[in-house]
Amino acid sequence: MKSFRKELFFNLPSRRGLVNITNLVQQAVTESGVLEGLVLINAMNITASVFINDDESGLHHDYEVWLEKLAPEKPYSQYRHNGYEDNADAHLKRTIMGRESVVAITKGSLDFGTWEQIFYYEFDGKRTKHVLVKIIGE
Structure with missing residues (x-):
């Protein structure tokens, strides 16, 4: 059984942003040498998310509108958390979108359903954050 760990770093220029990280995760799988196993992709910050869905711009827009509802x-004053920081909404959005995703690895490749892609979603950007990619298998 092999175990492989890699960190992906992001510093988005805006407060919120969505990044397709599928190719970066596949690169990590290839580096690991694991042919059969699992990969965990985990946002290592409480104001960011990793999830799997379709890479379609209309859907990405719909996420923004839905999450903002x-x-x-704003207003920042609606949240008790907002005192030192103004990111209570980012914590809530992360809870809604989830912390991590797990994908099967088959024959050295991510084993997806039709249209599935892996995304990093930042809700409180403008500073460096990271995603853990943890791979186990043979």
Whole structure:
């Protein structure tokens, strides 16, 4: 059984942003040498998310609109968390979108369903954050 760990670093120029990280995760799988196993992709910050879905711009827009309705950024005063920081909405958005994803590895490749891609979603950007890619298998 092999174990491989890699960190991916992101510093998005805007407060919120979505990045397709599928190719970066596949590169890590290739580096690991694991042919059959699992990969965990985990946002290592409490104001960011990793999830799997379709890479379609209309859907990406819909996420923004939907999340902003559920946990609007402003007014900042609506949240008790906002005192030292103004990112309570980012914490809530992360909870909604999830912390991590797990993907099977088959014959050295990510084993996806139709249209599936892996995304990093930042809700409180403008500073460096990272994603853990942990691979186990043979």
